[in-house]
Amino acid sequence: MAEIGTGLVAIGAAMAIVGGAIATGWAQATIGAAAMGVIAERPEESSKLLVYLALPETIVIFGFVIAILLALNTGGA
Template identity: 45%
Template structure:
């Protein structure tokens, strides 16, 4: 921040530029929040998902249960999404 302040004072950056870069930073943060949580959910769901498909192939009745187990890690990306939306709006 000190650098930005000196840069503004020195006339190298205008206030508009600083505001624009702040918006960009926010967007970047939101992207990281959604992106990284999405990857995390994906990694967590791969193992559960493949096991779930196997179990369903053996016994169709477990479909409801394995669906529950498969979507448990989705919570992570939901939190990421909420964080991103809070950052942006």
């Protein structure tokens, strides 16, 4: 029974990462497309747009933190 629990926690940790990664990718795709449009019109704004492009990465970082916490609480890391 404990092994099943550990497995479920591992699945939960994986889901936290996967969900965060998909959400980040989705957000970056949208921002990236919009940013390319802006750069075509105003190339001088590209440096600021790079920062906006990096913003959604926080989502996957949260997923990473959750995954590590789950793994730590089950002795997996």
